[in-house]
Amino acid sequence: MQKSKSPGFGLLGERLSHSFSPLIHAELGNYEYILYEKTIDELETFLLQGEFNGLNVTIPYKKAVIPFCKSLSDIARTTGSVNTLTRQPDGSLHGDNTDYYGFSYLLQKTGVNVNNGKALILGSGGSSLTVHTVLLDMGAKEIVVASRNGPVNYNNIEEQSEAILIVNTTPVGMYPDNGLSPIPDLGVFKKCKAVIDLIYNPARTELLLQAEELGILALNGLNMLVAQGKKAAEIFTGTSISNELIEAITKKISRKTLNIVLIGMPGCGKTSIGQALAKKMGQEFADTDAFITKAAGKFIPAIITEDGEEYFRRLETDALQTLCKKSSLVIATGGGIVTQPCNRNIICQNSIVVFLDRDLNQLPTSDRPLSQRDGIEALAKVRLPLYSEWSDYSVKVGDIDETADDINLKFVN
Secondary structure, eight states: OOOOOSSOEEEEESOOTTOOHHHHHHHHOSSOEEEEEOOHHHHHHHHHHOOOSEEEEOTTOTTTTGGGOSEEOHHHHHHTOOOEEEEOTTSOEEEEOOHHHHHHHHHHHHTOOGGGSEEEEEOOSHHHHHHHHHHHHTTOSEEEEEOSSSSSOTTSGGGGTTEEEEEEOSOTTOTTSTTOOSOSOGGGOTTOOEEEESOOSSSSOHHHHHHHHTTOEEEOSHHHHHHHHHHHHHHHHSOOOOTHHHHHHHHHHHHHHSEEEEEOSTTSSHHHHHHHHHHHHTOEEEEHHHHHHHHHTSOHHHHHHHHOHHHHHHHHHHHHHHHHTSSSEEEEOOTTGGGSTHHHHHHHTTEEEEEEEOOGGGOOOTTOHHHHHHOHHHHHHHHHHHHHHHOSEEEEOOSHHHHHHHHIIIIIO
């Protein structure tokens, strides 16, 4: 069935290359959904003259669109934030807030009873207003908002260490600025039971990775995005959509957008299996060694021999940072990727990690200076425990196509 050719729907924001909204709305309805990247100077003209029936609105325009709305829903008026616009028959705009529904849905998944403690909201923008309203309506005992210049800010945020729930509504750590966190040390929050980061790309921000390391429940914003998208689609189309689709679409989008990162011993087949897997999945393939070779202008053995292993490891980490912040890639890594602890969070932020386990006596050493220098057994003693620790799945390596099929069928589809 073809999409409607009449003015459709879309997402309005400043930077939208990271957005998963088109994928989500493709699952929710038979309508055109377009990304509209606009500067603040373009906003008024677009809202008044743009050809659209409805829009979702994201950073930084959830407050900025309000003056252009002739009418507001009760929730939009209460929150002071609009993330859904619909063009009315007279050409005017009606502002609504489906983020309220989305965050309520996500908060319920945590199981945290906000009646029993302090909730800390990071950021004071449009999303923060919605989160604050939801928490109030759910009877939160105490709500504190931290912002860059407010009385509670990131220089004194440790004074809020009693918080049982932390919600990040800022773009800190969002693609393409992966690896940043609004809270340098989450460890001071000893009573924290859950951390919610409304960012969904990367799937695991630095803040969420900190939470996981501390054993704190960590949830990203994808479930909220899908839930509010479902509510927006109902407004756009005037039809009811089952809540069961929220979890199904969330799982499908997550699997479709996460990278598949292959780790394992030198010579275990990461490149050949990765190429076969990418072809089967219809996704792009990337290889950290190939990336480094192209950037350095010489092959890996020459880099290690001429410049040293330490220099090579720095290049390897740089390659990871570039490749792993992207989405929907199959990435083959070097065998020693796990020897640098900093690489773990870089890999885990946006990926499913698969350990390719091949018998040591089948591993080649030709053109592999570290395998020749240290020996396969010595390398394996150090690296095998790390491969197991870093990976989500372990796959025994056999035939290239069969191994690629195994990964594709069991872990991706």
